[in-house]
Amino acid sequence: MKNRTSFSDFVLLGLLLNSKTIGIVFAVILVIFVVTVTANLVMIFLIHVDRHLHTPMYFLLSQLSIMDTLFICTTVPKLLVDMVSKEKTISFVACGIQIFLYVTMIGSELFLLGLMAYDRYVAVCNPLRYPVLMNRRVCLLLAAGAWFGGSLDGFLLTPITMNFPYCHSHSIEHFFCEIPAILRLACADTSQYETLMYICCVLMLLIPLSIISTSYSRILLTVYCMRSVEGKKKAFTTCSSHLTIVSIFYGAAFYNYVLPQSFHTPEQDKVVSAFYTIVTPMLNPLIYSLRNKDVMGALKKLLKLSTLFNIKEFCHASFHVNIRIPGKLKYMGRKFT
Template identity: 45%
Template sequence: MEQKNGSSFTGFLLLSFSDRPQLELVLFVVVLIFYIFTLLGNTTIIALSHLDPHLHTPMYFFLSNLSFLDLCYTTSVVPQLLVNLSGADKTISFAGCVVQLYISLGLGCTECILLGVMAFDRYVAVCRPLHYTVIMHPRLCALMASASWFIGFANSLLQTVLTFLLPICGRNKLDHFFCEIPAFLKLACIDISMIQSEMFFASVFMLLIPASLIMLSYGGIVRAILTIKSSAGQRKAFGTCGSHLIVVTLFYGTAIYAYLQPSNNYSQDQGKFIALFYTIVTPMINPFIYTLRNKDVKGAMKKILWESYDSR
């Protein structure tokens, strides 16, 4: 841990992309642009879901939750990264690191579960259309969304406590652009095989179980779609689920790479660029995936913009 003139620990040095100084200015511009689009895109989804009565359905309730989650997730990481890339300050306090790890991990875990909940919603919509409004009533939707947030942050609290109980024996250089468990474990000066095993099983629980449920849901969805005789009906059903499936693939693919591969195969450089993808790129493109592939969202946007223009 860092000492200055005999004083107590002050924080961590985030190495970020210091070994590639020629990339820092380029990354600063790219990250800033992506962050602005993330704010605009996700805020638009949330606003449309609340303003248009036609979007007051379970699907868009969960979508607005996902957009809010992505807003919070990228905001928990990007401002610190922009300061780091600008060269103004590459340090983060101990308390700041704890808070960042807890919040970012909690939001990531919540998204894992919420994507599974959204797959169940799509399964009911396609496979049980006549009972959809009965099964997916507002109270159940609110309960499932609340459970996703609670479980996600409860798991994050456990992982954060276990991580920061590890002795790091004077080491304060964190080879990452934010406080994340795989990078932090490399600072530990004791045998971490036990905590690695515990965190691996926690990652399996948070990633593979929801992913398996999603696959089962989509297995049922595909079987139901194939029984539809109308090609137009099949296209509509696939269109309803296609956006969610793309988001699931992007999110789980990168998260599984980061958290479920053996530690001896973990490349820190690859880990940083993968982390850039799921902390910055994915939250930015999610709203565009849902907007560009969804007639309801595009219709709501045109309606709101037209009413705003007419009111002038």
């Protein structure tokens, strides 16, 4: 233990791509990153400025967009830098920060998706009491609970993971510091910790899933009893976007963290991790924006306002010129018709 090297740099082996295809993959990941960050920031901006979107559902959706932006910014910038640089090292401290942010964001998003299902349950099953049951104070408490649950998981797992002695090879067979990939390098018995982490992951999946399954069971029962076809269609439209995101995100998380390691290889782990750390944050705003009339309406309204503003600025610049009057050291505006 005297030669313990826990505080030295790690080496990220990356996606292990062929050198001939690395340029194409780099361009694809860069485009996805730019689209994801832009789409999520636009969603946050629209929800903030449009009064029609000042509802509990869109408030929770704005929190989801914040999480997705932080989520993809935790791993992808480092991946892009490593793909074009020879040195693929990451410091011990940076690796710990990446683990904390990654675990916090994925945990917070798991809880938030469960709470969004509760919001849909109240909207469909108790529409008259919706303003009371989902008031501003309740929404803030739900969002704070999701962030607290994710950060609690990060504060619990990160110090334990980084406290193990890493005396063997420091080459992480992954493109970011993921806990299972790092634990393979530890020169100490990690079986008890892996069991604890497994139980923690199962609980973090089961608690939101129980909320989601209960909420949608009640929603399906309520929709089945509806006589109005229009009401059934509206309820289905309201819930379908959320169910699509839940299926994608929870499916990938279940594969990576609940299935035993014997059922998947490190290469498969990297593919699945790349899917839900790179692709999923892009799908969330696209699914909600393309399938939501309110969001598309707010976006069209914003584009119209920006277009009118640009036209007014152009007209102002075109028909107002500055002319220097001889003999006077001043300028005055003259309007032409």
